[in-house]
Amino acid sequence: MHPEHGQLPLDPAVRTGKLANGFTYFIKRNINPKNRVIFYLANKIGSLVETDDQQGLAHFMEHMNFNGTTHFPKNDLVDYLQKVGVRFGADINAYTSFDETVYQLPLPTDKPEVLSSGLQIMRDWAQGALLDSAEIEKERGVVLEEKRLGKGAAQRMQQKYFPVLFSNSRYGQRLPIGLDTILNNFKPMTLSRFYHDWYRPNLQALIVVGDINVNEIEQAIKQKFADLKNPVHEKIRTKYIFTLTGSNNFVKATDPEETSTQVQVLIKRQAHPVKNAGDYRAFIVRKLFNHMLSNRYLELAQQKQPPFIYGGANLGGFLGNIDALNMQVVANPGEVEKGFKAVWREMERLKRYGFTASEFEKAKSDYLKNNENTYKQRHTAYSEQFVGEYLSYFLTGTAAPGIEKEYSLTKAIVPLLSLKDVDTIASYFSSDSNRDIIITGPEHAKADLPDEASINKWITSIKQENISRYKNSFTQKALLDTQPIPGKIIKQVDLDGINATELILSNGAKAILKPTKFSDNDILVKAIAPGGSSLFSDADYESANVAAYLVTTSGLGGYSYNNLNKFLAGTTIASGVFLADYSQGIQAAASPGELETLLQMFYLYFTAPRKDSVAFERYKAETKASLTDRKNSPENRFYDTISAVSGNYSIRRTPPSIEKLNQLDFNKSYQIFRKQFSDAANFTFTFVGDFDINKVKPLIEKYLGSLPATFLHEKAKDLGIQPPAGKITKIVRAGIEPKATVSLKFSGDYDYSYANNLEMDALAEVLQIRLIERLREEESGVYSPGVNARYNKIPSSRYVFSISFGCAPINVEKLIASALDEVDKMKRSGPSPINTEKFKAEKSRTHETQLRANDFWSEYLNDNALNEGDIYAVNDFNTVLEKITPESIKRKANKYLSGNNLIQIILMPQNSNSIK
Structure with missing residues (x-):
């Protein structure tokens, strides 16, 4: 038998069997x-x-x-x-x-x-x-x-x-x-x-x-x-399939609540599930095809005036026995033709010329690197990753050979692939048969949407265009032109209570290092400092609010945004820089071998963030396009109202608008970003994961110890943006469906501490248990009631305690009354001992797994640095949990759910009179 035709064996690490x-x-x-x-x-x-x-x-x-x-x-x-x-x-x-x-x-x-x-x-x-x-x-x-x-x-x-x-x-x-x-x-x-x-x-x-x-x-x-019984007269389980008839279909649908115009083209073909080595080869080819194609569309989207809000194409499973090449465009208002042609033109370019050799070699190299990283993490992979594979194996017969086999297959297959293999896919999906075109848009734009003849005419015109070959602008080069002059570690403190180490650098920066063996080949790195956009005036807020986004989408070092993505493809590096209301920082991850590259990126964000006016113009164009029909959505109007009312109508909490967009000043945005990332002495850097401290120290001295510092140690400014005191009810009437959404928010001053935070979590959980029992199980009025406690120390100690649910408009008042009745019961009697124990069991079990997870420690150390808390507080978990009783939760309910500060915001259909 040809090796490509033999079924791939099931992962040998799995015990499998079938009963009689x-x-x-x-x-x-x-x-x-x-x-x-x-x-x-x-x-x-x-x-x-x-x-x-x-x-x-x-x-x-x-x-x-x-x-x-x-x-x-x-x-x-x-x-x-x-x-x-x-x-x-x-x-x-x-x-x-x-x-x-x-x-x-x-x-x-x-x-x-x-x-x-x-x-x-x-x-x-x-x-x-x-x-x-x-x-x-x-x-x-x-x-x-x-x-x-x-x-x-x-x-x-x-x-x-x-x-x-x-x-x-x-x-x-x-x-x-x-x-x-x-x-x-x-x-x-x-x-x-x-x-x-x-x-x-x-x-x-x-x-x-x-x-x-x-x-x-x-x-x-x-x-x-073994004693499970099959029916005596078994019904035959019919295998329902799609039959491809070769016909093309076209449909238009509009709605008054739709917020954008979209065109979707699906070209359907028979699916080929992965069962043998030949199928696995085809699977890899499709992955490479999608990766290279998405890169081309990303480049198209990075123009100064993008031809669409979103445009792209992807080859994947559709339903059942069918795959589809799915092309999508979310058009700029009034520019359906321009957006559609831009997406279709790239497919036509691909059909004529295929991918370039340089694109293909890079894609193969990246794929091999990604596969190797997955292989290196195999011993600490989470159970969830395996369950999904065995589920597909049982339900659809999709092969699940295990990571060792996939790794060896990939290493054998990828180097032998040729450009012709991926180019064949484009031709396979180039036919005009079995093609569905779906156009959706706002009701008011109905007359402007194209008919089938227009779309076919656009497709024909693209076929007749003189389309040039794709030019790959990517060239591999170093991130840094010059090497930084390292600083020094001037102090080292052992944080024995949490098995971590604190370093103080010569520029005042602080680093906390916690090496773990929880997840192989994985390091999480964060940087945090207080300040954020709170340090700038309302007039500068819009510029401050988008500063990190604009710097990120400008690229980094000598790389444009697109080329930086290509440079990082094949690595596990992920990084995001942010400038929020009251803090700024970076969240990132990398494998041990990529840590130096990641820290070079940190160095550049602080010392030479890229400034690209095209990124600014593009952001303005995209935002302006998305604002046109934004208010059509009832949900947008509802959440905009929650934000505005909860923020006491601060200009920083009211909805986006053209007026706000026009306040943006790119130079100001860039200056704000530079300022907030100019004082390394204000930052704490945290490292959690698979590393050796002694190997990481020289990298920290070189890339973090060399960062600029002003030693100003700025703190966030309390802008007083908080939910107003008193009882407020707002009804938002929007939408034509008979559906309502309810938001109840209690708020006020708060005593922020590790123990109080855990007890607030307890109050939220026991109330959620009761609301599920009452609103869902007893009254059958909701599907999934949510209860959430949020508390913060910066810029001031405050809390917001939220109850939310969706329901029928006719039941709104009754269900709000039931929810508030449960709040009153909590204040009068506290939770039942059983529900208190349920919270403790759930929290205790969650905490056990968190203590063995990198992401928990990364978040904990980061939050602790920002809030200047007791870094050993986590060791008090069991003691604090033990002290939580029905009586202590009852006291919390009386203190924080008095109802004196209660905001009720209710979304009702526009024609409903169910509530006054």
Whole structure:
């Protein structure tokens, strides 16, 4: 057999098997995160198998598995999981699509009884739903509220173009969310019929990845799942496919709430899933094709006056058995033709001339480097990364050979690829058959949108154009022209309590280094200093607010923005510089071998940020285009109102506008950026990850110790921008859908401390648990209520405590009353001891994994530096958590949720009279 035709073997690190009843399992031991496991139960059925009277019931069934199973009646399942530290909707979750329904459950593994319960939950989900008729009735409202959240301009336009996009196939007739008429009226027996037909072991798999004993888990699966039964009269699972007829389709859809005009072209072809080495080769070729093509569109978008707001093309999976070359343009107002032609012209250029040899060699080199970086991280990869691969393997047969095999395949395949391989893709998708064109836009622009004849005419005119060859402007060169004169480390302090080291440099800069082995080949670096745009007047605010963005999009050193992206391609380097309201800094990551390059970038941001007037003109053009129809969106108007009211109508919190755009001064922006990055003595640099301190010290002395310093040590200025005192209610009337959104915000002065912050988190969590129980489970009025506590020390100690949810307009007043009633109960009686313990379990379990994660420590050290807190506070976690009681949470509720400062902002449909 030809090696390219043989099936790629499954990752040998996975234990797999199939029981006599057809139930499949995949088990892999992976110790990152330690003492944790992820279970996935995959069902090879989704909405496509529904009968006409079951539309929406695959998804409804997913909900019902959380509302009563054999061993966990009613809401006992969620209740039990919360007690062992798992959050509903965050950790425990599920989804339903056309072809599959998948349940996910992460659990701790250090208690055998919890692990055993996890397997029992999976067994119950596989074939133990009770489908109690009373629970079904209560869940109707919840599912309809989930459906309501998706309603709006996008959904209304989809209803017009989906029949075209899905070629009147089964996909267009079976959207997973279903039909209101059926969700409101189906009989419990109809749901039961769906469940017993399709939840069966020969369509199911259990995926278990984590810190477990593989043999023990395999034995437990064999014992627990062997008695699952397939129906006596099995329904055949029809494999629904798209049939390509060769026809072209065109559709236009407009909506009064749409904020931009878009043209999408899809050229469909049969998909070729990755199953053997030949498929894997084709997969890599497509990756290279997409990478090089996206670079060309990025260059096009970097012009002084871009021809579109967004334009690009990508080859990827469409649905089911179909791939598509998807070209998209978001047009500048009144410039659909110009935008469309710009996108199409690049495809035509590619068809005529292909990619250049230099583009291709760089793309191959970058791909090999990226693959090598992934390979180097294989021993500390997170369990989630593996679960997704095995899920695809079971559901679609996509190969999952494991990173070692993929690494060796890539090294063998990439060097032998030729330009012809990628150029063939362009010709394969150049045909005019099986092409869908979809145009969407604001209602007022309807008369200006092109018809099919116009689009075809534009395509023909591009074919007749004299298009020049693409010229690759990228040349590899060093980031720095001259080497900096190093500073010195003048003081070193061991921070033994957190296994870190603090360095003070001769220019006053501070560096905190925490080497870890949590994630191989990965270092997170941050820089932070107080100040930000607060140090500049309202008149200069707009210039200050975009300063970091303009510097970033100008490029760095001798590289333009595009060429800097090309220079960094193939590395793991990611960096973002920011200038926020009250601070400025850099957030970045790199592998150990790339750390010097990253620190060179830091050096340039401080000493020679690039100034590109084209970036400024482009930003103005893009922003102006996006403002034209921005207010069409009800959501924009709602969140703009929240921002303005919460910011007491400060000019810095009111919506963007042409007037504000005209206040921008590029020279001023650049000067502001230079000023805020001129005092290294004000900055703390934090390093967390896979490095040796002694090897990093010389790099810190050279690139950070050489930075300029003024020793002014500026602090952020308190501008007094905070939610106003008192009770305020604002109703925003916008939108034509019967949907409402509610935002309740309590605010005021705050005692900022590690202990108080943890207790505020507790108050938010216990209230969220109650709101889920009451607004969702008892009243069936919402899908997902959110509770959030935000607190800050800079520029002054303040808090904002938010409750938010979406619902039917008719239920707004009732649900607000219920939410505030729960707040009052919290003040009168405090939370139940059970809910307090749920918070402690969840927080404690989360904290265990955070202590072994680079991103937690990076964020913690960064925040601590900005807030000048106690760096050892994290060691008090268990002591502080222990002290949290129902009584202490009750005191917090009375102190911070008095209701004296309460802002209620409600989005209602424009024609609604449900609330006065």
